[in-house]
Amino acid sequence: METATFMIVLEARALDLGSLPGVYAHLQTSRIDGKRTFAEVYARAVEFGLGAVLYSEHCLRTSTDWFPAFAAEVRVLPLEPCRAFVGTEVKVEFQNGDIDTVPAKTELCDYGMASVHRFPDTNGEAIPFSAVNTAEVVDREFALSWAALANPQLDIPGHMFEISYLRFYVVPSDDQIQALIERAAATSVAVEINTYYHPTPVQMIRWCQEFDALITLGPNAHELDNIGDNVRVLDGLSAS
Ligand SMILES: [Zn+2]
Secondary structure, three states: OOOOOOOOOEEHHHOOOOOOOOEEEEEOOOOOOOOOOHHHHHHHHHHOOOOEEEEEEEOOOOHHHOHHHHHHHHHOOOOOOOEEEEEEEEEEOOOOOOEOOOHHHHOOOOEEEEEOOOOEOOOOOEOOHHHOOHHHHHHHHHHHHHHHOOOOOOOEEEOOOHHHHHHOOOOOOHHHHHHHHHHHHHHOOEEEEOOOOOOOHHHHHHHHHHOOOEEEEOOOEOOHHHOOHHHHHHHHHHHO
């Protein structure tokens, strides 16, 4: 297996849906909320035959105390057979698309991911989900993602529409998903195809191909058993 050439960000149009690369672009370790250590995660990635992984540790703009050590731990992992990249997953913090990071952290990352984990009010304070009208959820999530896609510190928007799908059980329109993909293509941001959160990942890849967008493949891997899930799931879907 020629794994050493696998990269985290891929051109959607260059992908063969019947033979997706072994890439895992969204995983966390035991440092914050994952269940396993760096070494265990890396060993599992190698065992599964992955060629590239992105350690996207959850953090805040104030995490500069531990982030350099985290980045250093990833950098000492071997380049082959699986190359490990340094990343971070932060929240979209403000309505204008600012994200919860600072240059001292961003500069240590190969890729910066930001996700809509909450709905900020005009001051950036989280609006309790219990106070959010279900009818507004998709539009709120869309607006935050739209704003963040223009943020130059963002390389990957994590699990788009996750709050809508998983917390409120509402589904965005195809037009809204496509509009975000088109904007991501315009701003050269990679769309995360997340087989855990997105109910139609293959359709999303096809839309990314249509708009000539960049993509990453990666559900959250907090558990070792989840590593490689995206490849397994996408292989099954594209074959069916
Ligand atoms: Zn997340």
